[in-house]
Amino acid sequence: MYFNKGMYICLCHAISERDIRLEVASGVRTFATLQEKTGCSDCCGCCETDAHICLQRALKGDEEGTLLNFATTT
Ligand code: FES
Secondary structure (H helix, E strand, C coil), X not given: CCCCCCCEEECCXXXXXXXXXXXXXXXXXCHHHHHHHHCCCCCCCCCHHHHXXXXXXXXXXXXXXXXXXXXXXX
């Protein structure tokens, strides 16, 4: 069965945009909490900027606000 996780944000921990949106839906409101729950950005740190953008868009409830859309609309 195919399961679309969306674009990967954190390769070190296999965290996708969808995972971040799910964390927000389950109550995550800060980057620190996202890191606590997922480990996102606590390894090499290469994903931190994208993870912040993805979290902010998820917090705004922007379902269409994937990072790919963000890159093409801003
Ligand atoms: S890609 Fe996220 S910590 Fe390395």
